[in-house]
Amino acid sequence: MTDVDPLSADWLPAQAEVMHLLRDWVVGSTALNQHLAAWMRLSASDANALGQIIWAAEAGTPLSPAQLSRQIGMTTGATTILLNRLEAAGHVLRSRESADRRRVTLRPAPASREQARRFLSVAGVEIADVLRTTSPAELRTVVVFLARITEAAAEADRRLVAGSGSRTP
Known part of the structure; x- marks a missing residue:
């Protein structure tokens, strides 16, 4: 690791442009998440979590609550409250699919997955x-x-x- 001050370093124009475009992608992605939240009538944090759960399940690597907690930057306690809310609203299913029955796997409810798919067919x-x-x-x-x-x-x-x-x- 080099000791560089990112704010005062003499960046090449292309390097600065990459950083600006990465920032712009984050801003755009956040805006799309806000639209997803409105589409699904969820808070932004609930929509973000549901999106993470759906993407992971689609990739064949469903998340555990602890993994979700790390991905969305929330404490495990706050994530549990969020998951309780999503489960009560019928958006998320928790199951024990592993040989280790203590391990909980998160999956999107089929109707929520379909609603998110419809959103992506418009927004994506x-x-x-x-x-x-x-x-x-x-x-x-x-x-x-x-x-x-x-x-x-x-x-x-x-x-x-x-x-x-x-x-x-």
């Missing part, structure tokens, strides 16, 4: 078009870059959680 058209029209070589480059930047952010998070990277003003 432009994003899907960009993905479909991007060359495989360009996609591979983007995947490698995003994997590296995501790992860098995860490493910074681990360091900060461990307390070794906190700087006090």
